[in-house]
Amino acid sequence: MSHATEGDLHAYLDGALSAIDPDAAERLTVHLARCADCRARLERERAVRDRSTELLAVALPDTVDIPPFEAIEGAAGAGPGRGYAARMRHLAWAASVAVAVGAGWIGHALLGGTGEAVPGVRSASGEVSGGPAATADRLANAEADVPEEMSEARRNEAPGGAAGRAEGAAGAAPRDELPRAPAPRGQGGAAPAEAPHLQSAKVEEGGARGAAAEDAIASGPPSRSAQERVEAGEADSVRLEAEAVTPEVLRSVASSVVDARQDIEARGELFANAVWRPATLEEAAAWLGRPLLAVAALDVAEITVSEVEGLRVVRVRQTLPGGEPIEIVLERPSAAFADSDRARAGADEPAARSGESPASAVGLNDRAAGLWRQVGRLGAAAATPVEGVRALIDGVWVTVAAPVASDSLRAIVSRIERARRP
Amino acid sequence: MSIDWSTVYRDTYQELHRFLTGKVWDPERAHDLAQETFTRALRHEPDNPRAWLFSVAANLARDEARGAVRRRRHLQLLKTETEAGDPVAPAGTARLEREETKREVREALERLGDRDREVLLLWSSGNSYREIADITGLAVGAIGTTLARARKRLVDEYEGLETDVTRHRG
Numbered sequence: 001m002s003h004a005t006e007g008d009l010h011a012y013l014d015g016a017l018s019a020i021d022p023d024a025a026e027r028l029t030v031h032l033a034r035c036a037d038c039r040a041r042l043e044r045e046r047a048v049r050d051r052s053t054e055l056l057a058v059a060l061p062d063t064v065d066i067p068p069f070e071a072i073e074g075a076a077g078a079g080p081g082r083g084y085a086a087r088m089r090h091l092a093w094a095a096s097v098a099v100a101v102g103a104g105w106i107g108h109a110l111l112g113g114t115g116e117a118v119p120g121v122r123s124a125s126g127e128v129s130g131g132p133a134a135t136a137d138r139l140a141n142a143e144a145d146v147p148e149e150m151s152e153a154r155r156n157e158a159p160g161g162a163a164g165r166a167e168g169a170a171g172a173a174p175r176d177e178l179p180r181a182p183a184p185r186g187q188g189g190a191a192p193a194e195a196p197h198l199q200s201a202k203v204e205e206g207g208a209r210g211a212a213a214e215d216a217i218a219s220g221p222p223s224r225s226a227q228e229r230v231e232a233g234e235a236d237s238v239r240l241e242a243e244a245v246t247p248e249v250l251r252s253v254a255s256s257v258v259d260a261r262q263d264i265e266a267r268g269e270l271f272a273n274a275v276w277r278p279a280t281l282e283e284a285a286a287w288l289g290r291p292l293l294a295v296a297a298l299d300v301a302e303i304t305v306s307e308v309e310g311l312r313v314v315r316v317r318q319t320l321p322g323g324e325p326i327e328i329v330l331e332r333p334s335a336a337f338a339d340s341d342r343a344r345a346g347a348d349e350p351a352a353r354s355g356e357s358p359a360s361a362v363g364l365n366d367r368a369a370g371l372w373r374q375v376g377r378l379g380a381a382a383a384t385p386v387e388g389v390r391a392l393i394d395g396v397w398v399t400v401a402a403p404v405a406s407d408s409l410r411a412i413v414s415r416i417e418r419a420r421r422p
Numbered sequence: 423m424s425i426d427w428s429t430v431y432r433d434t435y436q437e438l439h440r441f442l443t444g445k446v447w448d449p450e451r452a453h454d455l456a457q458e459t460f461t462r463a464l465r466h467e468p469d470n471p472r473a474w475l476f477s478v479a480a481n482l483a484r485d486e487a488r489g490a491v492r493r494r495r496h497l498q499l500l501k502t503e504t505e506a507g508d509p510v511a512p513a514g515t516a517r518l519e520r521e522e523t524k525r526e527v528r529e530a531l532e533r534l535g536d537r538d539r540e541v542l543l544l545w546s547s548g549n550s551y552r553e554i555a556d557i558t559g560l561a562v563g564a565i566g567t568t569l570a571r572a573r574k575r576l577v578d579e580y581e582g583l584e585t586d587v588t589r590h591r592g
Contacts, residue, residue: 007567014569016551020562045570052573055580056546058520059527060444064453066435069428072457076464311485392457 004028004038009045075392276304276315281419284314288330290396291418294318295326326402326412389413430471431460438479441547445483447528455482473556476544480557530579538572545569
């Protein structure tokens with residue numbers, strides 16, 4: 001045979017040549033026995049190989065503590081008897097429920113308040129797209145992303161109409177049990193400065209509005225924009241219900257909370273340049289493909305969705321009892337990660353990923369900047385540093401940022417629950 | 423085909439973490455990404471777990487590491503490490519030297535082409551030639567050539583950095 005190539009020699013040294021092509025390995029062995037040049041080259045390549053292995057051993061960790069598998073399993077919802085399909089069926093049920101259930105005032109105590117129960121928080125959210133052009137696409141995409149079970153549940157539900165759903169909802173949790181409506185936020189309560197117009201919904205209207213939102217999903221794009229509805233005083237009411245979270249989920253939270261301030265600062269640009277579209281709670285959950293997560297018992301000021309760097313992202317803005325805005329960004333893989341082949345294709349052609357072109361084409365969206373941009377600004381001023389933590393909760397990466405002490409923020413994170421329309 | 427994911431997890435986590443550390447140079451972040459990768463795997467239950475895990479991890483790391491944002495973070499990380507060192511360790515200890523070596527190896531690795539670095543990290547994380555081919559899409563016959571080039575470049579770049587440091591100190 002002719003002289004061996006460097007590639008052959010490395011494959012030979014790695015023991016790979018005999019695994020890939022035993023005949024070639026045998027021929028090379030015979031050749032090396034006869035060819036002094038190749039033997040010398042083999043030794044040179046061996047030295048290079050050994051040296052590179054030595055260097056990599058210095059730079060890369062050899063052994064690390066392996067987090068408990070149960071945490072991953074819990075996060076993925078893959079525990080025994082809780083497969084993906086089962087979880088999606090559960091989601092379908094959750095998505096169809098429009099029941100108001102009061103939740104305690106947790107954040108107040110967490111942040112050093114009196115801890116006194118102040119029931120009945122309310123908030124408003126844009127129910128439909130911010131623009132007619134985006135509406136059809138967004139709803140179509142959201143629907144397309146919903147697992148079949150959920151879509152079917154919606155279809156089955158559609159003929160009942162809003163009244164039927166409201167009735168069913170009342171059966172699950174009588175409206176008599178609803179908490180009293182609090183004083184309107186506009187009378188002194190604080191809310192994100194960027195969305196003052198989202199503060200007028202009344203809690204009594206929650207059930208009916210929730211049913212209306214169900215209609216919006218079941219019957220297609222609504223005719224009026226969220227802005228129009230808000231301005232007309234018809235803002236949808238969204239309140240979070242603390243749904244039971246499994247022990248697996250709680251374990252996964254405990255094991256995964258990490259400081260994310262640096263991460264937030266680094267990714268602020270990405271988020272600031274993304275295009276965010278208003279969404280209802282259900283639409284956002286469908287976009288995420290997972291139950292929406294938010295801090296239980298706090299207002300939801302705004303829910304928006306975007307695709308950032310190929311990842312589907314939902315941003316939930318809430319307001320802490322002290323009036324500080326808190327921003328929760330939920331991320332899960334986009335369809336690009338649906339299977340390994342497509343993931344690999346995405347690896348080779350990052351420019352083709354859908355997250356890039358819309359953002360760069362549209363440019364900076366003022367509403368998109370939000371707290372992510374404030375992180376840098378407030379951080380520079382050093383008056384109210386924005387802390388950030390990141391955790392894997394319920395299979396979703398959750399990044400939480402707020403201008404509060406890091407201990408408080410971690411306590412808040414422990415109160416993050418699945419959110420659903422009451 | 424039924425896959426025992428707890429076994430896959432136990433057998434692969436360390437290697438995946440090592441691979442990711444070589445991609446993002448932040449062990450804690452590598453933990454995050456490794457866990458995220460496994461979370462996704464449990465949902466998708468791919469037939470070829472190892473190739474899937476490393477493919478998705480590479481994608482996650484790529485997202486993490488893309489663009490100027492990542493370069494700034496990396497530089498900051500290196501700067502912080504260099505400045506901070508280990509304040510309780512006396513100067514000139516083996517630990518400090520090891521940290522310096524580590525920093526130089528990272529820098530040398532960063533100078534490799536993306537494909538070469540990826541293949542080298544995949545090999546270093548316990549993948550066979552066939553597995554590397556599966557993950558990267560390269561022909562299995564090209565892995566040896568790629569590794570030969572990557573290893574030589576790594577050693578050359580590292581030695582170059584060492585020479586620079588020696589000359590600077592001298």
